[in-house]
Amino acid sequence: MIAKTLFGFEDLLAKELQVLGAQEVEKGVRMVSFKGDKGFMYKANLALRTALKILKPIYYFRAYNENSLYKGIQGINWSDYMDVNQSFVIDVTLHSDHFNHSQFIALKTKDAIVDQFRNKFGKRPSIDKDFPDLRINVHIHNDQCSVALDTSGNSLHQRGYRTATNIAPINEVLAAGMLLHSGWDGQGDFLDPMCGSGTILAEAAMIACNIPPNLNRKEFAFEKWADWDNDLFEAIIDSLMKKVREFHYTIKGYDKAPSAVEKARDNIRNANLDDYITIARENFFDTEKDTQGPLHIVFNPPYGERLDIDMERFYREIGDTLKQGYPGTNAWFITANLEALKFVGLRPSRKIKLFNGKLESRLVKYEMYEGSKKAKFQQTAP
Template identity: 80%
Template sequence: MENFKMVAKTLFGFEEVLAKELLQLGAQKIEQGTRMVSFIGDKGFMYKANLALRTALKILKPIKTFKAYNDKSLYDGIQKIDWSEYLTEYKTFVVETTLHSEHFNHSQFVALKTKDAIVDQFRDATGKRPNIDKDFPDLRIHIHIDRDMVTVSLDTSGESLHKRGYKTATNIAPINEVLAAGMLLLSGWDGNSHFLDPMCGSGTILAEAAMIACNIPANINRKEFAFEKWQDWDSELFDKVLESLLKKTREFHYTITGYDKAPSAVAKAKDNIRNANLDEYISIRQANFFDTEKMTEGPLHIVFNPPYGERLDIEMERFYREIGDTMKQKYPNTNAWFITANLEALKFVGLKPSRKIKLFNGKLEARFVKYEMYAGSKRAKFQTDTNY
């Protein structure tokens, strides 16, 4: 099977994490860019990347690059591709665009010109033409124009890969699955300790934590990928790839726990965890984090997404002070990470973060922060560590 170049799109801040995932999966010639990582692999690896990558939003397969300065050179460049390799006149397609160009600044126009070039090629050859279908196309074509360089790619994934397929119920401020997985990997979560999400909402962080701990492919619950409608779709190869990934799952010997004070959130989280077939690993109960304490012996890994006040009405200063007090007084021997888009609120936690990573939650600039809680004071820990 021949190798070809692919591009995995991701969220800002996860490029290095995604590159590491690709390396572990066996990709070749991995190169990081902004919100993307390119790599080389074959068709089987394309299936594997879509199934297994936790921090990828989409996998694109570039098929042609050319220069274009106006609508005519764009049309001509698209026409030079032999579209019968990917489509027939009876199939449907859709064109999506990303533009960073002074020559082209209207995405609808670029999509229309691309469509015209493809349709005209079929009409000239067969007298018939493929149709556009925005909802369930047989082929998704992605046009990326950077200044005068046009890259034409096939979208191998279809819907964004953050749509894992297990989440039917969401709460008021759900977190994107790719963001959740990326945060967990950035935090160093590997399944070798107990885990807690004390404000678990609809359970996304819990589900992603369990899949990482057990090495379960991220998109095992997805109904379909775009490549399943391609002319060269190989269902036998796909089944083989899936089987090889499932052989690499591992046992998990600790606990994963979620709290939320809203009964509706707890019910939704339990539904989603059940949908993901992860309920044997995860327990969820109704509780206010501020009334809880550490229940497990040994190290505990905490990752959570507290409300920011963007969508939820809370008294910010008091709320973040309580987060700090609860972690400090009731959760010794814990690494606690959380994300917030309320940068002002971090001042009220009353603890010094040992790490701060810039991320985005949707369009909101956020910080992913780490607090290390020691059993006893930090100085006492240091003295015992160095007392040989």
């Protein structure tokens, strides 16, 4: 099988798969391949935090023109995967000099499938782009064509808990990957000081408690398959829930906008995480650390793409607030405004290249020591 992910999350996803028990895990670009049975396919969809899709390849062939593509698709017995009265849709990923348009590939694939059914049964399945019974993925790289079934349906970042969003909501998979990159494991206090609709908070709580991220989804594509096994699916959920752990620290979110605070609280309630998370209306720049011991901060400040703010002043205030009010803190945030990082006034100890949608971004880490950094190293020196 193939798990698709975002750029920069391949190592995280491979580790997740290995911990879950996948076999033959191999990293690619924005994807990780692995082996597992039907139960593991269910488990991967429920439990992977950094996966966007789980694809199940069913056929490989070479396609270098319209005719070879048509013949290759007809080489699959589609009656094994859907009934003539069901519906399907085709998604195409194309990197080839032999073909120019993904829409053309989708059309020829559709023709090959419906022609096979019409020849066998005298009628054909229909196309449904919104609620198909079977979602088919065709991937062509040069002349290598892979046909896979999409086991997930809608992208796995659509967890099901977020019903209210703000102007620039962060993708749930991006939020989870940022948290994992930051080393967040639930062993301490956590703060998102610009929490927006609460996505980072929800993902942080699920990581801390080892709660499967996709429990709240309404459905997965495999639930419409002929071999759907509801009893096995329920057993997988039960086994995952037995691994949920207690959390003994605090997870807090701040936002200065009353509407954002209400949306975040609604989303946290939808995710059944309100026992773990508190959200308050606060301007981060007027706050200071209110917990003893280390504090882990992860947030998604405005980039200036959709919100009109004074970037120089805003990012300078981020640096000043961290420096003056948050000693003993590891602070991480993502930004696509790489120029604005110059105004933070602190040197990041790490920079990780990521993409927020199509925007090239950096996930940066600032280590705020108790006292001076020099004093910190003198204390820990042998």
